[in-house]
Amino acid sequence: MNMIEAINSAMDVAMERDPMVTVLGEDVGYFGGVFRATAGLQKKYGKTRVFDTPITECGIAGVAVGMAAYGLRPVPEIQFADYIYPALDQLVSEAARLRYRSAGEFTAPITVRSPFGGGIFGGQTHSQSPEGIFTHVSGLKTVIPSTPYDAKGLLIAAIEDNDPVIFFEPKRIYNGPFDGHYDRPISPWSKHEGSEVPEGYYTVPLGKAAVRREGGDVTILAYGTMVHVVLGVVNDLGIDAEVIDLRTLLPLDIETIDASVMKTGRCVVVHEATRTSGFGAELAALVQERCFYHLEAPVARVTGFDTPYPHSLEWAYFPGPVRIGKALKRILED
């Protein structure tokens, strides 16, 4: 399966198991979503469980909170993460805090799915990575898969979770992993690890990272598309790096990070989002606070630039193999 099929399968399995799971969003019903992630679900589960909505992200999120208060498990789709901002207040002030402010009387077990990230010539309105905005909010979980297997298992776990989850799907790797070399043909998921996806039910637990490659010289923290870019660079340069795929940004698997950095003594954080106040800053601070006496070099960040995503220059913006390779060499020389 590719990642879209895996995500589709996750919703299918979740809807089959729990009649309260309900999918809503722009174009998700009849058409099955602009990325086809919800294809076939309306036909199978009917229009009251999978339905198209008006184009109001504020409404989609607000309605989902109300549906959850009733007892449903809504899985709203925000068509592109760039359009999540109109929904921000409902997610940040309402979904995230409902359990807290009502002392558990009401909860909002919603899973907001949204494709994010660049590298598809989406310009500055179809490319952004807003995960740092959500990890800054108390009461939200933020999940980002990097393989079809994980996408399905994590999404089912997110839907079953009783807290609101922001589930960002790295759209650059929907159809196949991406090593950062945009000029090479894309190779489909079927040829790669992680695309063997069981048909039925399974979960990948939230809050647990995956060590994608073991190594002794440096720890690289990444998630989503960047996991594959990092693996490509490490292989190309022959660096003995330990590559950690965070999978859940919040709650973070700090144990795996601590253990790895204490072993390697070096840490590089990689993400596509803009740099300033990004999630990489949080990771660097945590590593510095917790592993300082094990560090042999300052923690390095490789990120997108603090500009909007430029359409024609997107590969200059993207933290690709060159930028990552340079950072790795520098930190290994330190």
Place this chain on the structure above:
Amino acid sequence: MSDTDRRTNLPPLRLHVPEPPFRPGDPVDYSHMEIPAAGALDRPAVDAPAATMREMPYGLIRVLDGEGRATGPWNPRLEPERLVAMLRNMALTRAFDERMYRAQRQGKTSFYMKSTGEEAVAVAAAEALDRDDMCFPSYRQQGLLIVRGWPLVDMMNQIYSNKADRLKGRQLPVLYSAKEAGFFSISGNLATQMPQAVGWALASAAQGDTRIAATWCGEGSTAEGDFHAAMTFATVYRAPVIVNVVNNQWAISSFAGFAGGDETTFAARALGYGMAGLRVDGNDPLAVYAATDWAAERARTNHGPTLIEHFTYRAEGHSTSDDPAQYRSAEERSAWPLGDPIIRLKQHLIGLGVWDEERHAEMDRELAEQVKAAAKEAEKNGVLGIGLHQPFDTMFEDVFEEMPWHLKEQRAQMRAERESAGI
């Protein structure tokens, strides 16, 4: 553009900034206000298409006339006992507000918001709804809880943020939550409850349930995007929901004109969505009851949502934090042509021969005693800031269903801080 390019044959454009009719010190004259006679508006069938009821959102549904007589097609013809119960609940709401306002002035809590003059909006609506219909209120509908018999002591514990506050001292006073009473947790962010109510109603419909939802916001809050998102969703899916707009003329110091009220009525917002819209004399408990009853039946029989504008007046300040004398004429309240909802219902009941001034005074005394006793009871659990609050550890609970490591670490840090400070 250079000066020579400027087109001198056109008048300069002007920016229109709305002004309320009266400012502090101004004499008040409401003669411009059109107040149709009680009983003048038709009562359409509950399944009538929205497009055939265009006068409803522009008129004013009134049942009680100037002498307190009930008249016209909207007269709900309630039993006298129910009317007395309604009167009692409005009076109890007022007595509760009075007591809690004083508690704030005495420093027992940080903040309070009264619903004085607007009691009919929540009380009469709650009388018309079923007990298990779900309410998504704003902060001025304490009357819903009163009608549903929610313990006053529980409400006061919340206001005092004391150790018995079920919300663990996390919410500002009056932002209640009472799931058992069908009362959704109130947000401090205006209008967020509107799409949530619609979502609840959609879910109820999708499940083949029979319960409907109702939600309330102020006229000022209708300018928020959430309101319009809710209206779109409500009509698109014909949600079984009642959208109540409480037009009490003021949003803190901004008059209704800043939400668009100078140009049209708030009920007329419904028309553009294809929704039924009713404009109601919000100080007429019988009219509020009748309109809510109509809308509830419409929703319950799958004929879709209704927007009800409750035309009323906020008799007191916005909250304990503002002084209305700074921005509006003091005469506005006494000159308000639609009177006071409690006095109007009292007059009606006296006219029916089932009530009199003595019984009314006796009821007020009784209610004041009831509220006073409840306040004493609640104060045993503490008032804001004098130690009888929630244990500090509760601060870290309920952020997530299970506490993640970073919150556990922060909790340990707080414990250590307090220990080293000897607290």
